[in-house]
Amino acid sequence: MPGDDAEVIVVGAGPTGVVVSRRLAEAGVDVLCLEQGSYPGDDVVVGGRRDWELAGRGPANASPNVRRASADYEVLEDDSEMKMLTWNGVGGGSVQWAAQWERFLPSDFAVRSLDGVADDWPVTYAELAPFYDRLDRAFGVAARRGDPMFPPGGDPAFPALPIMPVGERVARAHNELGWHWWPGPVAIGGRCKLLGVCAFGCPHGQKVSVDTTYWPGTLSAGARLRTGARARRVLLDRTSRARGDGSARGRRSRAGGVEWVDAEGREHVSRAAAVVLAANAVGTSRLLLASSGEGHPDGLGNGSGLVGRNLMLHPHTRVIGLFDEDLGANQGHWGQLLHCLEFAETDESRGFPRGAKWNLGPGSGSVTAALHPWPGEPRWGKAPAEHAKAWLGRSAVWGITADDLPSEANRVELDPTRTDAAGLPLPVLHYKIPAEARAILGFNRARASESLERAGAARVLDFELMPNFGWHQLGTTRMGTDPSTSVVDEWSRLHEVPNVMVADAGVFVTGSSLNPTATACALALRGAERLLEDRPR
Amino acid sequence: MQTVAPTSGARSHLSTTVVGKCELIEAVAAALVEPAAGLPGAAAVGIADRIETVLTTYPRYVDPFGEALAALDPVSLTASLAALERSRPDLFTPLLEVVVGAWALSEPVWEALGYEGQRDLEPAAYPIPEEIFEPLLARGARWRQPPEVDR
Numbered sequence: 071m072p073g074d075d076a077e078v079i080v081v082g083a084g085p086t087g088v089v090v091s092r093r094l095a096e097a098g099v100d101v102l103c104l105e106q107g108s109y110p111g112d113d114v115v116v117g118g119r120r121d122w123e124l125a126g127r128g129p130a131n132a133s134p135n136v137r138r139a140s141a142d143y144e145v146l147e148d149d150s151e152m153k154m155l156t157w158n159g160v161g162g163g164s165v166q167w168a169a170q171w172e173r174f175l176p177s178d179f180a181v182r183s184l185d186g187v188a189d190d191w192p193v194t195y196a197e198l199a200p201f202y203d204r205l206d207r208a209f210g211v212a213a214r215r216g217d218p219m220f221p222p223g224g225d226p227a228f229p230a231l232p233i234m235p236v237g238e239r240v241a242r243a244h245n246e247l248g249w250h251w252w253p254g255p256v257a258i259g260g261r262c263k264l265l266g267v268c269a270f271g272c273p274h275g276q277k278v279s280v281d282t283t284y285w286p287g288t289l290s291a292g293a294r295l296r297t298g299a300r301a302r303r304v305l306l307d308r309t310s311r312a313r314g315d316g317s318a319r320g321r322r323s324r325a326g327g328v329e330w331v332d333a334e335g336r337e338h339v340s341r342a343a344a345v346v347l348a349a350n351a352v353g354t355s356r357l358l359l360a361s362s363g364e365g366h367p368d369g370l371g372n373g374s375g376l377v378g379r380n381l382m383l384h385p386h387t388r389v390i391g392l393f394d395e396d397l398g399a400n401q402g403h404w405g406q407l408l409h410c411l412e413f414a415e416t417d418e419s420r421g422f423p424r425g426a427k428w429n430l431g432p433g434s435g436s437v438t439a440a441l442h443p444w445p446g447e448p449r450w451g452k453a454p455a456e457h458a459k460a461w462l463g464r465s466a467v468w469g470i471t472a473d474d475l476p477s478e479a480n481r482v483e484l485d486p487t488r489t490d491a492a493g494l495p496l497p498v499l500h501y502k503i504p505a506e507a508r509a510i511l512g513f514n515r516a517r518a519s520e521s522l523e524r525a526g527a528a529r530v531l532d533f534e535l536m537p538n539f540g541w542h543q544l545g546t547t548r549m550g551t552d553p554s555t556s557v558v559d560e561w562s563r564l565h566e567v568p569n570v571m572v573a574d575a576g577v578f579v580t581g582s583s584l585n586p587t588a589t590a591c592a593l594a595l596r597g598a599e600r601l602l603e604d605r606p607r
Numbered sequence: 608m609q610t611v612a613p614t615s616g617a618r619s620h621l622s623t624t625v626v627g628k629c630e631l632i633e634a635v636a637a638a639l640v641e642p643a644a645g646l647p648g649a650a651a652v653g654i655a656d657r658i659e660t661v662l663t664t665y666p667r668y669v670d671p672f673g674e675a676l677a678a679l680d681p682v683s684l685t686a687s688l689a690a691l692e693r694s695r696p697d698l699f700t701p702l703l704e705v706v707v708g709a710w711a712l713s714e715p716v717w718e719a720l721g722y723e724g725q726r727d728l729e730p731a732a733y734p735i736p737e738e739i740f741e742p743l744l745a746r747g748a749r750w751r752q753p754p755e756v757d758r
Binding site for chain 2: 120121122123124125127128129175176177179180183184190194195216218219220221230231232233234235238241242244245248250251252253260262263264265266267274396400401411415435436437439440441449450451452454455456458459460462463
């Protein structure tokens with residue numbers, strides 16, 4: 071099809087895909103982005119509706135297995151202790167995220183050197199900091215400088231958003247406890263109206279959702295975006311195919327394009343000088359594994375056998391404080407009024423390496439208040455009314471995310487028989503929460519209960535695990551300098567096919583406990599700069 | 608409950624699910640959401656029509672809702688609901704979500720809660736007091752500097 075070839079093809083129109091597309095387009099590169107879904111419709115962007123919470127349990131659900139929209143592919147996760155959340159379409163995960171815009175800690179890049187576990191990254195915080203800075207402004211981040219958990223720096227576009235009365239209570243409690251807190255950095259514009267519906271779509275357009283905040287400028291810069299285009303294989307170029315490259319470790323091949331299927335089921339081949347994969351750590355590894363062929367029988371770029379391995383899903387739980395008085399705690403930006411990194415760093419006295427990140431969110435509306443499970447208690451009878459009364463406006467929620475260290479046993483595989491409508495094998499997740507991560511969650515649940523009790527909560531509810539909160543998919547195409555122990559190099563290029571770059575969080579070597587989007591975007595922008603440097607002149 | 612005109616397959620299916628079952632639906636809803644904490648129960652908010660609205664808006668609920676109703680014994684409803692919760696959570700949970708959702712979105716419940724829905728607020732009305740940063744900043748920098756890596 072004329073017009074479907076490009077100098078660079080990007081697969082996936084989420085945050086990292088658009089960051090790469092924008093940078094390349096602005097430099098004059100002919101970029102075509104293939105996106106399996108479409109722009110989010112009013113069945114997904116529901117924050118302005120009275121019944122937004124009910125919509126969130128159906129068509130606006132963050133689980134593709136619940137949502138089952140036409141762009142979704144089923145994720146086979148019976149053998150996974152965390153269930154994956156994502157949105158497939160223009161904007162990707164940013165359509166339904168809470169816009170928590172976190173840098174990783176400097177120590178997150180050096181856990182082997184500092185803590186003796188897993189591996190160091192081939193990139194340091196200092197190397198990534200300029201890219202974080204550029205994205206702070208490009209995304210329109212609201213934050214307060216000077217967080218003592220991070221090196222000086224940052225270039226937020228807006229001052230921190232309010233922490234609201236409930237956040238102030240918790241902040242003062244942490245001051246009494248001698249614990250860290252800071253206004254949570256978020257990718258939310260300065261005209262936020264504190265509606266508290268961020269993850270369901272901001273009616274005021276203040277939450278960064280890259281379909282509306284970043285793609286228009288990217289298209290204006292010259293990038294092309296084709297929706298309803300499901301990538302099915304990354305193809306080698308003719309020369310590599312003729313040589314049977316990839317059969318011997320260390321021998322490099324070159325990609326020549328992408329085979330994809332449109333919404334009507336028609337097959338296409340788009341040729342390109344380089345391919346960028348930004349389909350999330352499950353989607354990208356699935357595509358690489360499905361791109362096996364002569365000379366690379368186990369998947370493209372998979373001479374190490376590590377494509378799909380080292381899956382990390384950030385085990386998550388919640389501790390909820392219920393206050394006697396109405397604090398208006400159903401309002402405020404939804405993701406993190408505060409964050410707490412007091413227990414994010416390793417402390418050997420706790421008996422486990424690494425730690426957790428906490429984000430304090432407001433409660434929600436009347437439906438969630440009435441329906442939210444309370445551990446071990448009835449859900450019906452008098453319970454819905456009692457829950458609604460106790461929760462609405464009176465609740466604060468600590469979300470707790472554990473750093474789950476990589477394990478090769480945690481992995482994405484292809485189902486041998488089942489495929490999606492485009493013929494691409496369905497991904498199978500095998501994921502067991504590492505013992506260290508369970509210990510991290512247990513320790514931090516207890517501390518978060520102390521936090522809320524000190525803040526004056528009359529009752530605290532805590533959960534061992536929120537298994538349906540697998541928001542973050544990481545690690546399946548890990549970065550490193552040794553091709554035998556990693557999939558991509560320090561510039562996010564496949565060792566064996568260096569004109570294929572992975573732009574999503576699959577390249578993470580370890581998980582950190584902080585939200586991954588800012589780091590994934592910073593690495594993607596850094597990789598895009600390298601692509602430009604390597605471009606034939 | 609209003610009669611539903613079968614304008615589409617889904618609509619017709621909805622009719623089959625709810626028409627003629629108004630009494631059962633109201634009884635089930637009354638058992639699932641009793642009055643408490645100063646809030647009205649489902650029986651006091653015209654729940655059947657509200658349930659129909661939810662099912663019309665979210666047709667994915669229609670089948671499990673209908674199956675759940677069919678599985679209940681109207682003579683011993685409370686025991687029947689408890690058994691369904693234990694044995695068929697795939698039916699009970701959608702049933703509960705529909706009923707509680709319809710109830711929790713109703714005007715009488717919002718009024719009793721003093722809830723006006725999510726409202727626009729002005730950030731300037733919620734300044735962060737500068738003094739609360741002082742104890743935190745007094746503790747100094749907390750991040751760990753990794754050792755220099757030789758590349």
